[in-house]
Amino acid sequence: MKKFALGCLAASMLVGAGFSSAIADDSIEYRQSVFKVVKWHMDTLGAMARGDADFDADAALHHAKQVHAMSFMAKEGFGEGTQGGAAKAEIWSNWDQFAGGMEKFQEVSGAMVAAAEEGSLQALRPAVGQMGQTCRTCHDHFRD
Numbered sequence: 432m433k434k435f436a437l438g439c440l441a442a443s444m445l446v447g448a449g450f451s452s453a454i455a456d457d458s459i460e461y462r463q464s465v466f467k468v469v470k471w472h473m474d475t476l477g478a479m480a481r482g483d484a485d486f487d488a489d490a491a492l493h494h495a496k497q498v499h500a501m502s503f504m505a506k507e508g509f510g511e512g513t514q515g516g517a518a519k520a521e522i523w524s525n526w527d528q529f530a531g532g533m534e535k536f537q538e539v540s541g542a543m544v545a546a547a548e549e550g551s552l553q554a555l556r557p558a559v560g561q562m563g564q565t566c567r568t569c570h571d572h573f574r575d
């Protein structure tokens with residue numbers, strides 16, 4: 432009986448471990464996918480801001496809105512116990528700072544949408560610059 436109970440315990444621990452690492456893997460895939468989408472939209476905005484692509488007011492507004500929408504999606508991919516990928520351990524040991532970075536992401540991308548609504552390259556350019564700076568600041572602290 433004792434042997435049986437221990438066997439069950441071992442089996443449930445194995446299942447438990449498998450389950451949590453599956454969650455971590457899914458979370459890593461989720462957040463990396465969110466950032467891939469973010470990059471897709473930022474690349475076009477960056478090209479317009481640099482003058483490498485023609486300015487198109489409708490396209491700029493579309494891409495800015497998509498970045499802003501994604502800014503609300505990334506954070507849930509960093510749940511407890513989902514260390515891995517290129518995410519630094521400092522995210523979890525310094526959660527308030529990281530969460531503040533995510534809020535900044537939302538604010539600055541919101542400002543980029545407002546700038547895109549003005550419909551001019553002149554308004555868009557500094558907003559895209561500020562967005563890029565916000566990406567870099569977080570990556571410098573929290574990404575390998």
Ligand code: HEC
Nearest residue numbers: 463466467470473515516517518532533536566569573574
């Ligand atoms: C508050 C922090 C934070 C902000 C803001 C942020 N990122 Fe990231 N980003 C990360 C972290 C952490 C990772 C690593 C995720 C992982 O590998 O688990 C990452 C990963 C990425 C990746 C790699 C995705 C892959 O294929 O694995 C790209 C591309 C990226 N970010 C682009 C951006 C862009 C563009 C912005 C700004 C518009 C941005 N990020 C803003 C934290 C941030």
